[in-house]
Amino acid sequence: MVKGVAIEIHPLRGSAGPAGWAGFARSADLGPLWAHEVLRGLAEPPGAPLLLAVARDGDGICAALCGAPARTVPFGPTVLDVRLPGQAHGPAWRFAPRVPDGRRRDLLRAAERAAVRSLGPRCAGAAYRHVTGGALPLVARRGARVRRSLDAAAMRLPGSAEEWLASLRKSRRTDLRRQVRLVDADAGLKVEAGAARTDLDPDLLAALHHRHSGRRASRLDPRAPLPAAYFAALCGREDVVTVSYREAPSGRLLAFGVLVDHAAAPQSTAWASLAPEEGGRKHLYFDHFVRLMRHVTRHAGAEFGAGQGMAEVKASLGFAPVPMWTVLAPRLPGRR
Structure with a gap:
C-alpha cells in the first residue's frame, strides 16, 4: 500500500x-x-x-x-x-x-x-x-x-493537409489525389465526414469492425470485440470525427474510420472496410486518411497517432515508427 x-x-x-x-x-x-x-x-x-x-x-x-x-x-x-x-x-x-x-x-x-x-x-x-x-x-x-x-506509428502534424501532401514522395502524393478524385466522382458512393455522428447504426459499425479486425487477435494477444455501445458513445461525441462510406442508394455501410480529435494527442483509431470481393471499394483507406488530415492538421505540432500494423503503408503516409x-x-x- x-x-x-x-x-x-x-x-x-x-x-x-x-x-x-x-x-x-x-x-x-x-x-x-x-x-x-x-x-x-x-x-x-x-x-x-x-x-x-x-x-x-x-x-x-x-x-x-x-x-x-x-x-x-x-x-x-x-x-x-x-x-x-x-x-x-x-x-x-x-x-x-x-x-x-x-x-x-x-x-x-x-x-x-x-x-x-x-x-x-x-x-x-x-x-x-x-x-x-x-x-x-x-x-x-x-x-x-x-x-x-x-x-505503433505517429507523426508531428504539419499546418495543413496540403503541406502534408507536399511532404510525401511524388508517387504517393499523386496516387492520393487521384484516389480522392475517383471517390468524389463515384455516384455509387455516399461519403460523409463529421463530428457527433448519430446517423450511423452502431450495431453495423461494431459488426464491420469485428469482421475487419478480428483476424489480428491471437492466443498471445486476445482482443474482445468493440461493442455497439462503444461506437454509439464514441462517435456521438463533439470531439470525435467519423468518416463513413455508404453504398448509394442502398445505404449499405462499406467502410468507416474514426478520428479522436484531441488537440494535444489526436489519434486515428477504429478503421474497417468490406473487401472488394464482398462489395467494398478499393483505396478507401487512403481516401479516408486525406479526409482525416483535413480535420486534424488544425492541431499543428501535435503528435498524431495511427496505431499498430501496416508499417510500410503508414511510412509512405509520413508516419514514423514508435x-x-x-x-x-x-x-x-x-x-x-
Whole structure:
C-alpha cells in the first residue's frame, strides 16, 4: 500500500463510475477515449469486462489503471490485460498532474496489485500492452518479461493537409489525389465526414469492425470485440470525427474510420472496410486518411497517432515508427 492512498476497483460494465472521474479526466486532459461513457461502452457485451483501479488520496483521484481479465491459454489462469482498446498507443494508466514523478511507480504498482487481487487467486499477474520506451521504467521490474511488440506509428502534424501532401514522395502524393478524385466522382458512393455522428447504426459499425479486425487477435494477444455501445458513445461525441462510406442508394455501410480529435494527442483509431470481393471499394483507406488530415492538421505540432500494423503503408503516409513493448509482470507469491 501507499501511505495515505486508497485503491478502489470499479467494474465498468453497467457502472455509474468513480466519484470525481470527470474532474480527474479534465485535469489530466485524458481525452474522449477515457470518458466514462466510452469506457462503459467498451465493457458492454460482447466486449471485455473492463475495470478501473482508481487511487484516491486526500485531494481526490490521483491515478487510474484500466484493464480486463484475459486468458492466453484456454482454461489456464487469467492475467490482467492492461490496455485501453481503441487507443493508438500509450499507457492504459494515468496520473493527476499534481503527482510527482517519484511517486508514480508506487501508485501504479498499488493499483495493479489491487486489480490483480480483485480477479481472484487464479489471476497470474498483469500483461502491460502498448508500453512506450518512456513508460517502461514504471512497469519493468525483476521477474518481469519485457518483449518488443509491433511498432505503433505517429507523426508531428504539419499546418495543413496540403503541406502534408507536399511532404510525401511524388508517387504517393499523386496516387492520393487521384484516389480522392475517383471517390468524389463515384455516384455509387455516399461519403460523409463529421463530428457527433448519430446517423450511423452502431450495431453495423461494431459488426464491420469485428469482421475487419478480428483476424489480428491471437492466443498471445486476445482482443474482445468493440461493442455497439462503444461506437454509439464514441462517435456521438463533439470531439470525435467519423468518416463513413455508404453504398448509394442502398445505404449499405462499406467502410468507416474514426478520428479522436484531441488537440494535444489526436489519434486515428477504429478503421474497417468490406473487401472488394464482398462489395467494398478499393483505396478507401487512403481516401479516408486525406479526409482525416483535413480535420486534424488544425492541431499543428501535435503528435498524431495511427496505431499498430501496416508499417510500410503508414511510412509512405509520413508516419514514423514508435517502438513499443509488452511487459508480463507475474503476481508475487503471497500476494492475494
